[in-house]
Amino acid sequence: MAGGSAAASALSNPWRTLLQRALDANAHLKHSTFFQLATVGGGSRPANRTVVFRGFQEHCDKIQINTDARSNKISEIKEWPLGEICWYFTDSWEQFRISGIIDVIDGSNSDPTKLQQREKAWFASSVKSRSQYLGPCPGVPVANDDHIKDVHLDPSAGPVDAYCLLTLDPEKVDYVNLKSNQRLMFTRRQEGEESSDWMAEKVSP
Amino acid sequence: MAGGSAAASALSNPWRTLLQRALDANAHLKHSTFFQLATVGGGSRPANRTVVFRGFQEHCDKIQINTDARSNKISEIKEWPLGEICWYFTDSWEQFRISGIIDVIDGSNSDPTKLQQREKAWFASSVKSRSQYLGPCPGVPVANDDHIKDVHLDPSAGPVDAYCLLTLDPEKVDYVNLKSNQRLMFTRRQEGEESSDWMAEKVSP
Numbered sequence: 001m002a003g004g005s006a007a008a009s010a011l012s013n014p015w016r017t018l019l020q021r022a023l024d025a026n027a028h029l030k031h032s033t034f035f036q037l038a039t040v041g042g043g044s045r046p047a048n049r050t051v052v053f054r055g056f057q058e059h060c061d062k063i064q065i066n067t068d069a070r071s072n073k074i075s076e077i078k079e080w081p082l083g084e085i086c087w088y089f090t091d092s093w094e095q096f097r098i099s100g101i102i103d104v105i106d107g108s109n110s111d112p113t114k115l116q117q118r119e120k121a122w123f124a125s126s127v128k129s130r131s132q133y134l135g136p137c138p139g140v141p142v143a144n145d146d147h148i149k150d151v152h153l154d155p156s157a158g159p160v161d162a163y164c165l166l167t168l169d170p171e172k173v174d175y176v177n178l179k180s181n182q183r184l185m186f187t188r189r190q191e192g193e194e195s196s197d198w199m200a201e202k203v204s205p
Numbered sequence: 206m207a208g209g210s211a212a213a214s215a216l217s218n219p220w221r222t223l224l225q226r227a228l229d230a231n232a233h234l235k236h237s238t239f240f241q242l243a244t245v246g247g248g249s250r251p252a253n254r255t256v257v258f259r260g261f262q263e264h265c266d267k268i269q270i271n272t273d274a275r276s277n278k279i280s281e282i283k284e285w286p287l288g289e290i291c292w293y294f295t296d297s298w299e300q301f302r303i304s305g306i307i308d309v310i311d312g313s314n315s316d317p318t319k320l321q322q323r324e325k326a327w328f329a330s331s332v333k334s335r336s337q338y339l340g341p342c343p344g345v346p347v348a349n350d351d352h353i354k355d356v357h358l359d360p361s362a363g364p365v366d367a368y369c370l371l372t373l374d375p376e377k378v379d380y381v382n383l384k385s386n387q388r389l390m391f392t393r394r395q396e397g398e399e400s401s402d403w404m405a406e407k408v409s410p
Contacts, residue, residue, distance in 0.1 A: 046288060
């Protein structure tokens with residue numbers, strides 16, 4: 001999922017080099033691509049859930065996450081688009097805390113480029129993963145087990161309404177390695193679509 | 206860490222029965238007691254970090270976490286004491302999202318009972334874990350590697366100033382099992398120090 005373009009961009013970005021190394025070192029673990037995304041919901045309540053890393057958007061550092069447009073977090077993120085990812089690698093004992101602004105790209109988005117990105121991310125998922133979006137609305141009470149229905153999805157069909165792509169644009173990355181007891185703080189100095197300038201500072205763990 | 210009292214109380218609390226089962230099923234993994242704690246910091250920014258489960262407080266459902274009183278999160282939590290734990294069990298594919306109010310118990314606390322709890326939690330940690338609080342202030346820039354100094358801690362000495370106990374008092378627990386594709390939402394109905402009444406509802410994942 002963190003494919004060729006990710007590796008290429010990582011060269012110009014110090015924390016992505018570390019992240020790519022962590023992904024490689026933990027690749028034998030299915031959960032190595034899982035992280036926790038914290039956002040702020042109604043009444044300024046913190047919300048936190050496990051999501052799956054779907055790679056970086058091409059030519060930039062934006063982190064892609066697939067989600068259900070019907071889940072609570074979508075309206076919450078539209079209201080307050082800040083997020084912090086906490087990504088702990090259980091084998092190499094490394095933690096990346098990545099904070100930034102989240103963009104919600106659902107089917108109603110007016111930007112054709114973003115709709116293309118959504119379509120691309122949709123087809124990059126497995127058919128099994130895609131068919132989840134045909135299930136019942138998440139978080140709604142279920143009477144019995146009658147919600148477990150067979151769903152059929154045409155593998156060539158484009159994104160369904162319930163499919164939503166989130167992208168988190170990193171502004172700060174707090175990296176700690178618990179084996180070497182080293183901590184690095186990366187701060188983005190310059191904003192830009194194609195490239196960013198990152199400042200690194202060594203801090204106490 | 207989730208000892209006898211935890212198991213005993215779990216009988217009267219449906220989500221603690223599930224949590225105890227998950228802890229047992231994943232006990233062979235060191236990281237099974239690690240979870241991510243989300244809080245809200247200055248400027249309503251979400252913050253998220255990995256912390257270690259230090260068991261339940263006796264006779265109640267409060268979740269104990271050790272932390273450094275000098276870290277940013279302490280002033281942030283004092284300002285806004287809401288938290289959400291996201292606890293993902295990598296072997297059994299279960300997630301617990303536990304939200305509630307956090308109590309900060311540092312050495313300046315005026316409640317003698319809470320100071321006793323802090324002392325008890327201090328001695329329940331390993332000497333190695335305790336000696337971390339003698340290190341430099343977390344997050345402060347370091348010039349070279351001169352911060353790696355040998356620290357000596359008297360194993361019989363009580364909690365140092367930098368040691369802080371956090372307790373999170375759960376109000377809502379969102380449980381999902383990704384193997385059975387079942388999700389349960391637990392909501393606390395009644396507040397009380399010693400016992401709580403929990404309502405459970407089956408919702409779609």
